[in-house]
Amino acid sequence: MELENLKQRLIEGDARAVADLVGRALETGHSAESVLNQALIPGMGVVGERFEQGEYFVPELLLAARAMYAALDVLRPHLAASGVAPLGRVVIGTVQGDLHDIGKKLVVIMLEGSGFEVTDLGNDVSPERFVAAAKETGARLVGLSALLSTTLPAMGKIVRAIREFDPSGNVKVIIGGAPVTQAFADDIGADGFGRDATAAVTLARRLLPAA
């Protein structure tokens, strides 16, 4: 009941109530892991679904994300103490030549809200920087974003650079952005394409199965 209430407040984007309810849940004996897995992550799932179905817009998504971050701030010390590992590490950025990052930022929010650890490289990111960040963080998933149709070729270059660095294919590459299609993803050999932030989370879950 308590966790269901928490989930609802998260879906509504009420950050203060969410932070309070997380604290109360922990006090009343819920584990950090159950708060995360039974309330917060399913709550963000509902938010993602509503966004995908056109019931929620960017402001609702951002409010829910803000509430999710507020919850994680309360939860983090308890998660660390109980040794809960993140779902996986992801490196993400808008490709070289493209300065747009609103869409990518939504993907970061949804991935973090779903329990992934995300390194956001920002925009105008070169193939070398993607490779260096993957190496440094040990991420097994790299996300590429582009809004301009003119920067699509940069995605192909980045996929090739990552395959060169990791010929065994342990590092998966997912792509998204307004001009991106599944056909394009197939064409450049990316491991997946998502049309929005929710689809990116689904892809990340599929490509990074929990160890």
Place this chain on the structure above:
Amino acid sequence: MRVTSLIDDLVAEAPVLTDGAWGTELQRRGLPAGEIGDLWNLSHPEHVEEVARAYVDAGSRIILTNTFRANRIALERCREESHVEEINRAGVAISRRASAGRALVFASIGPSGKMLMTGDVDEAQLTAAFSEQSEALAAAGADGLVVETMTDLVEARIAVSAAVATGLPVVACMVFDAGKHRDRTIMGVAPQTAAVELTEAGAEVIGANCGIGVEAYIPICAALASATNRPIWIKPNAGLPEFVDGGLVYRMTAEQFAGHAPALISAGARFIGGCCGTTPEFVAALRRRLSLVAPLNH
């Protein structure tokens, strides 16, 4: 009594043909992937002028300027913010030269590219950036200002207020392509709300640009027209692009696009043109379809 009568004069001759896309036209002339096209006002003015002239030749009564991204916040991302004034001034001068008295020059003002809600930018910064750009465009002699491709109503209102303060007539457009019925902006703004609020903010013309295609903008045009007494401005995309052989292709032809123009006009559009994927050929097709007067020779 309204101060400006330019819009009234234009509406008396409606439908008024505007222009089509600029970015894709500049790319065809060699604008490199990812480079902000506005910088070409300084580095390749001759190519920008070619695009502008092609629209005037095709029959545009109003052409825009290559200044969509030339606000301080957007230019900071490519470290060109010290050239705001120059880029905007050059943009108006180029369109003015290309029009050679045959078309009016309405200068383009696009979004900042940052979101108020995430705190990446605040209202004071937006006001400063849009005021700076509007003043530069007005000082350079623009006939009007077009605030376009907006998704956030707060940002749109700030830009419109800044533009209105110059005393020039202002067109205000948002992009409606999200939600269950693809009739909201990504921030959830409905056309009726946009029309009411942008009218209140002082825009003389209310509209929609970009989006998911020309058919989708017919009901949106009607929704805008139902909520304001201001004339409506519509510049839709040529549908959504498809990826073919390593490049993006807009499948819709100029004739198909122009075929929807009468329906847009019945829905209330008084100013009509195109956005992404449209070319001077689309403007010429609109002119023929609407039986508008051919451009003067020069």
